[in-house]
Amino acid sequence: MATKKPVVLGLAVGGLGLLVAAALTMPQVVDWYQGRHLAEAEYSSGSEAKKSRDSVPRWLPDEATAVKYRMSTTGGDRLLKATLADGKLPAGCKQGAGSGRAHLRADWFPKGTDKEGTAACGAYNVVLKGTDLYAWQDHADWVKAKQAGSDAP
Structure with missing residues (x-):
């Protein structure tokens, strides 16, 4: 024993x-x-980002600078940061917070930003902080936009 x-x-x-x-x-x-299942890229302009990747939202102004983009390759979750010279919402965006939360994380996307949304651009929720635009898309909102026939990626 x-x-x-x-x-x-x-x-x-x-x-x-x-x-x-x-x-x-x-x-x-x-x-x-x-x-x-993630893809991330940086672009010098909105025009470059849209030419490089079809999933970058078309509402992003061509003249936006310092564009950072992160996406799920298996769904519709997205993060976007861009600098806008005039600090104004892009054309076609509407005031009013959306419903989705950011499910992705990135060191350039401040924690808690997805609780501050003040506008919607296509299926994206948006907040402006000075001249920096932060946008995120929730997979469920992406699915709804696709079902509604929206041309927004």
Whole structure:
């Protein structure tokens, strides 16, 4: 019987070690899994962004600068940041917050911004902070726009 205690203790310590290792690596595995369905790019202008990628919204002004764009490749979730020289909403955008929340994250998209939406541009929710436009699209809003026949990506 004396030999069972070290074996049981060894198994317990080993099992605990495996649990700790799993807890430490799980966030990286989740990030990897989610990240493999994302595309991100930066563009010098709105015109360049729209020429490069069909999914960039057509309402983005051609003269917008410092465009950053992140998208899900398996759905309609999107993030967008652009600088607008005049700091005004693009043509066709309407005042009034939309319904969707941002499901993507990016270091250039301030946390909590998706709770500040003050306008809608196509299926995107938008907030202006000075001359910076932050926009996000929720997958569910994207699906609704597609079903309604909207030409907005």
